[in-house]
Amino acid sequence: MHLQTNGVVMKFKGLTALDGVDIDISKGEIVGLIGPNGSGKTTLLNVISGVFVPNSGRFRMGDREWSSVSLREAACLGIRRTFQNIRLFPSFTVLETVEVAAAWLDRGDRRENALRALDELNFRQHCGRIASELSYGMQRRLEIARAIAGKLEFLLIDEPTAGLNHAESQELVEVIQAIRERRGCGIVLIDHDLHVIMNVCDRVIVLAEGKVIACGTPQEVRRDPLVINAYLGS
Numbered sequence: 268m269h270l271q272t273n274g275v276v277m278k279f280k281g282l283t284a285l286d287g288v289d290i291d292i293s294k295g296e297i298v299g300l301i302g303p304n305g306s307g308k309t310t311l312l313n314v315i316s317g318v319f320v321p322n323s324g325r326f327r328m329g330d331r332e333w334s335s336v337s338l339r340e341a342a343c344l345g346i347r348r349t350f351q352n353i354r355l356f357p358s359f360t361v362l363e364t365v366e367v368a369a370a371w372l373d374r375g376d377r378r379e380n381a382l383r384a385l386d387e388l389n390f391r392q393h394c395g396r397i398a399s400e401l402s403y404g405m406q407r408r409l410e411i412a413r414a415i416a417g418k419l420e421f422l423l424i425d426e427p428t429a430g431l432n433h434a435e436s437q438e439l440v441e442v443i444q445a446i447r448e449r450r451g452c453g454i455v456l457i458d459h460d461l462h463v464i465m466n467v468c469d470r471v472i473v474l475a476e477g478k479v480i481a482c483g484t485p486q487e488v489r490r491d492p493l494v495i496n497a498y499l500g501s
């Protein structure tokens with residue numbers, strides 16, 4: 268199954284944040300999404316996950332096609348996400364945080380789905396801890412646990428390693444790979460850490476000024492003169 272965008276345009280007043288974006292992600296692959304600050308990476312996740320309604324363009328997943336969805340509809344289709352700036356309910360426990368997300372999608376299996384997601388992140392022993400009292404690295408992991416509770420076809424992760432040290436980043440990368448292995452989902456990973464991107468991604472898509480300027484294997488993208496010019500530098 269594929270998740271595709273076709274000609275997606277997103278404007279904020281005079282600014283065109285996405286300028287006709289076509290991407291195609293398969294289930295089972297990890298695709299890096301890179302590009303300069305302000306190139307539209309987060310905006311692309313926002314339109315795919317139903318945070319924003321784009322000005323034009325269409326989306327397709329399997330045999331379903333749409334031009335806009337709500338955040339909940341996208342999540343119910345199995346399109347799940349994390350946020351660039353951590354957004355947790357500060358006073359909730361770890362279990363409550365994940366259970367609320369699981370219940371939002373499917374009231375039936377919420378406890379089971381929440382515990383399964385926490386197990387996948389080796390988080391079950393922290394179930395009773397308060398979200399705001401966790402370390403920053405653990406909050407990042409809790410966000411991912413929340414995003415994988417219940418149905419998961421495609422996972423969109425926005426800068427998970429920002430602010431983490433090398434060991435924490437490495438651990439998070441292993442967690443992301445394990446989710447792909449276990450669930451067989453497609454993953455879109457935004458990150459400015461190119462070691463992370465080049466090591467973990469099967470393919471990389473490069474955005475600049477709201478347009479896809481390159482798409483290919485990490486090796487292909489790294490050599491692409493357009494990418495070097497717009498993002499990587501010499």
Ligand SMILES: Nc1ncnc2c1ncn2[C@@H]1O[C@H](COP(=O)(O)OP(=O)(O)OP(=O)(O)O)[C@@H](O)[C@H]1O
Pocket residue numbers: 279282284302303304305306307308309310311351
């Ligand atoms: N809600 C919004 N309202 C107005 N402008 C916005 C909004 N969200 C994004 N933008 C603008 O759209 C452009 C793309 O922003 P976006 O956050 O998608 O970039 P990004 O590639 O994720 O950057 P970064 O690497 O800094 O996270 C920027 O010029 C940004 O200022």
Ligand SMILES: [Mg+2]
Pocket residue numbers: 308309310351
């Ligand atoms: Mg961003």
